[in-house]
Amino acid sequence: MARYTGPKTKIARKFGEPIFGADKTLSKKNYPPGQHGNNRRRKTSEYGIQLREKQKAKYTYGVLERQFRNLFEKAARSRGITGEVLLQLLECRLDNIVFRLGLAKTRAAARQLVLHRHVVVDGKVVNIPSYSVKPGQIVSVREKSKSLEVIGDALSGYNHGKYLWIEWDQSVMGGKLLHLPAREDIPENIKEQSIVELYSK
Numbered sequence: 001m002a003r004y005t006g007p008k009t010k011i012a013r014k015f016g017e018p019i020f021g022a023d024k025t026l027s028k029k030n031y032p033p034g035q036h037g038n039n040r041r042r043k044t045s046e047y048g049i050q051l052r053e054k055q056k057a058k059y060t061y062g063v064l065e066r067q068f069r070n071l072f073e074k075a076a077r078s079r080g081i082t083g084e085v086l087l088q089l090l091e092c093r094l095d096n097i098v099f100r101l102g103l104a105k106t107r108a109a110a111r112q113l114v115l116h117r118h119v120v121v122d123g124k125v126v127n128i129p130s131y132s133v134k135p136g137q138i139v140s141v142r143e144k145s146k147s148l149e150v151i152g153d154a155l156s157g158y159n160h161g162k163y164l165w166i167e168w169d170q171s172v173m174g175g176k177l178l179h180l181p182a183r184e185d186i187p188e189n190i191k192e193q194s195i196v197e198l199y200s201k
Helices: 008-015 024-028 046-061 065-077 082-091 094-100 107-115 149-155 192-199
Strands: 119-121 138-141 166-169 174-177
Touching: 046 065, 046 082, 046 192, 065 082, 065 192, 082 094, 082 192, 094 107, 094 119, 094 138, 107 149
Parallel strands: none
Antiparallel strands: 119 138, 138 174, 166 174
């Protein structure tokens, strides 16, 4: 299955944000990679800013170009503000919900758990990371996978009250998607309006 497998620190430095999770290198080198990383003064064009926001969203949620385009077109056809709907669609991906529940430390690790059939939705195994979770559905760890060390490590000390649209249930080691998140509740630093403007050209 296609996914980004290149150097993650380099990408995080390009955006100046830990979009793949905590990164020690980023705190030491908080400037873009490359020979002139610290001395670039060239002004970015409007198109460049829009493209940067799209790339940031793609890398943050681990989505490839065609998938992202399809999600944007789905958001554009939906009711509501296109940019906000796009972020809601990204947030409701199964791998992202697993990450938000604290079952994995990164979205890449969450994707791995889903692909390896450790995650169930309403009691049924789903191994498609892009599966769209609907409000009311319960995402939890498969019974025989509950003792996995990697899940225990991720859950250790995790604050389950962080996201208001997800309700944690310790008894099933999972949680319910209560409703679609409002834009102000999504913590990602993405200017979705720039993405809308880019695709509207």
